[in-house]
Amino acid sequence: MAIGTSPVMQQYAKVKSEYPDALVMMRMGDFYEMLGDDAVRASEILQITLTRRRTAKEGDEGVPMCGVPYHAAEGYIGKLIAHGERVALAEQVETPEEAKKARGSSAIVRREVVRLFTPGTLTDEAYLAGNLAKYLVTVTSAKDGREGAVAWMDMSTGDVGVRLVTQANALAVLAALPVGELVVGEDVDIAWVTGIPRRLVSVQSGLFARSTAETAIKRAYGLGDLAGLGLPSDSCACALGALIGYAELTQVGKLPTLRMPNVVSGRTRMSIDPSTRKNLELTESLGGRRADSLLGILDRCMTGAGARLLARWVAEPLVDVSEIVRRQDAVAALGHAATREQVRDLLKQTGDIARCVSRLLLGRGGPRDLGTLRGTGDVLPALRKALGHCDGLLKVQADGMGGLEDLTALLDRALAEEPLPALIRDGGFIAGGYDSELDSYRVLVTDGNALLQALEEREATASGIPLKLRYNQVWGYYLEITKQHESKVPGHWLHRQTTTNSHRYSTAELMSLERELGSAGAKAQKREEDLLAALVDAVRKASYPLLSASEALATLDVLASMAEVAARHNWVRPLVEDSTAFAIEGGCHPVVASKVAEFVPNGCDLSGGQMWLLTGPNMAGKSTFLRQNAL
Structure with missing residues (x-):
């Protein structure tokens, strides 16, 4: 669907061309707006009103449009992601004043994608369950189709792993992972990813090229070569590199600190096919x-x-x-x-x-x-x-x-007592006494009236003139005296205004204090932001x-x-050895036993190659017995 010819619509169309597989949410004042097909799709999922934005064409009925308030966008984005959508968030990266100064009075503000939300690359607390992981996963296969690799990353923790697989066990390996999103190349056989919902699969062929993948790995880990990673094949390097490259793409160049990849061997982990996993x-x-x-x-x-x-x-x-x-x-x-x-x-x-x-x-x-x-x-x-x-x-x-x-000691000194504010802009999270500059701004913010009163008293005492410190929106703060004391005015007072019954003056100290009071709140916020950035840098190190x-x-x-x-x-420790012996006495199914009032335990001995033939009526517990021994 054509977007339109107005500058804003063309700006939207440009971003959409760069992120064709995502819903583009573009900041327009106090809203994030979606246009065209994106608006139609989003309005259906979010159950919000679909309207139309007028185009530059006379008589045109307009382009489909919907929008959400910027301050509530988090919830709407979460709902879109839950439906398997990807969301490209385009923010205003300059003010209208900056745009006009740089490109003329008719210029519109620049908007750029600052983040691509996808189901497998979420880090925000609002989108994550504490006890559940959602992995970004890549799958690649060699040209002969017999060997490949699976790589995975938890963006929220920096956990990274890679494993060599074959077509025979690829589905079992994928079934063991909490897949939030699967990224594959165009040449991957669909049989390798059967069972993964199609809405969670993204095709990104260019990222899997050997040279591109190797460059991404070196960049992420600061390596000169890949020799120290212990990757067993080119397939593993391609899967791992594509994983990192896609993560960088969604975070617009940023990455959290990644753990060194855990290269998993098939000899250390059990492969369980999806059907068995489900039934157990x-x-x-x-x-x-x-x-x-x-x-x-x-x-x-x-x-x-x-x-x-x-x-x-x-x-x-x-x-x-x-x-x-x-x-x-x-x-x-x-x-x-x-x-x-x-x-x-x-x-x-x-x-x-x-x-x-x-x-x-x-x-x-x-x-x-x-x-x-x-x-x-x-x-x-x-x-x-x-x-x-x-x-x-x-x-x-x-x-x-x-x-x-050292880091803990630094944070103990720097941070205020709990509870800390949720947002940086709320301020007040740096402890008093940690930074003298911030303390001085806070004194101005909290004790401004006391400072003004002290100045008033000093000037009255020094001059011997009865005076009042007053304020209006035109002159700001000023010292007011009656006309009868005009002859006593000190030389450092600056005349501001004469009224019918009084004279109004200022001083260099009063004007300086007024400027400091006016900017103290903003300076305190900026200083706290700078201090937080320094603490984050300490966390990075x-x-x-x-x-x-x-x-x-x-x-x-x-x-x-x-x-x-x-x-x-009252469970006991089993003796585990490297043999085919299998002997259990008084075994129970852990789940079923916890749900029934009285579970009858059963033993099982399959050592020495024994085979048991299990019979019994329906609902006698045959399946439970099989499953408990399998577990």
């Missing part, structure tokens, strides 16, 4: 409920990051016996009730620091994100002390929480220790959750 109800029940799944039973995590990591562990179980035993040892070490409760109480006081770091480094964070980093940093010494007697996997987590002492601490906290939370669940249900 690993992460959600057949009815789509998390609470009625294995994950729902196991999740007693105290943090969102822990809940998200547990979901990954359940979705991709370990097959390496030594790693399984390490986890079992850590859970056993947390079996002591006092230690476990202390650890869990401390974990409850921590925040989702990886997501805070991501928002801050993308320019979307605020004072409360810094407050979360401060609060978590204050808890880390106590957590490390609680784990001081531990070894193995728990010691690894304790060591991963170090290196943040400490981003790797922060991400390490985030991973350690999440891992500790999962291990403590497992220990808590085992204690509540």
Whole structure:
């Protein structure tokens, strides 16, 4: 649909040509407007009124248009994304005055896309659930179609991974990931991505070129070559590079700090086909409920990051016996009730620091994100002390929480007491006494009347003249005296106005104070913004220790959750060995047993190649028995 010929409509058409697969929301004063086909589509999803914008053509009925208030755009964008749409947000990047000065009186303000919202690249708190991850995923395949790679990224935490796959196991690998959005090249066989909703699939062929992908990886990690990443094939490099390139595209050149990619081997994780995964109800029940799944039973995590990591562990179980035993040892070490409760109480006081770091480094964070980093940093010494007697996997987590002492001390000095404001423009988030310049502005804002009164008293005492300090919109602040005291006026007073019964004067000090009072609020806000930018820069420099601490906290939370669940249900530690032995005594289905008043346990021994033939009437529990042993 043609947009129109007016300057604004042509501006919209230009942005639309650059983002043809997205709905373009362009800032027009106090609204974000959509035109043409975008307006028709958005009005249907958002259930808002579709109107028309007049074009330059005489008698033209106009172009379809709809709009949403800029201050409420967040909710509307969230609804569009939930429907699988991509949204290009075009902001005004100059004022009308700047536009006219640069390009003449008829110039319109420049508008540029500052962000592309897509289902897999969200970092805003409003669009994310604390216990759920949504990954941006790329899939690529070699020319022979037999080998390929899957790469994934959680934009909200900087978590990155890549895995070599074949067509035989690609669907199983994808089924284990919480896919928010899948990006593929034009040459990928559709069979590789069957089962992913089409609305979540984006085709971006140019990003998968080997040279383009390699450049993106080097840029993101500051590398001279890819040798140190341990990527097993060109397919992995192309998938990882396309992943980073697409993320940069949506963030208009920005990226949060990315963790070094986790190169996953098929020999360490179990591949579970989508049908088996669904029927075992690993992460959600057949009815789509998390609470009625294995994950729902196991999740007693105290943090969102822990809940998200547990979901990954359940979705991709370990097959390496030594790693399984390490986890079992850590859970056993947390079996002591006092230690476990202390650890869990401390974990409850921590925040989702990886997501805070991501928002801050993308320019979307605020004072409360810094407050979360401060609060978590204050808890880390106590957590490390609680784990001081531990070894193995728990010691690894304790060591991963170090290196943040300087940043925490800085935030303790710089930030005001809780509660901190949600928005930067609200101000008041920098502590008094941290910055002398900011303190001076705040004194002017809060004590302005007292300063004026003090000046009035000084001038009255020094001159011996009864006077009043007054204000009007024409002259501002002035000293007013009656005519009978005109002869006593000091030489530094400046005459401003004569009225019927009085004279009005100013002084250099009064005029200076008036200017300072008039600009103090704006200067205080600007100074706080500068100080926040400096704190964000400190966060950027400490981003790797922060991400390490985030991973350690999440891992500790999962291990403590497992220990808590085992204690509540009186579960025992199984002996896991590298053999085909399979012997269970008194086994229960964890979900079903939690839902019924009395569950009858059953044993199962398939060791030595035994085969069991299971029979029984309908609803006797055959399927439950099969599933509990599979779990």
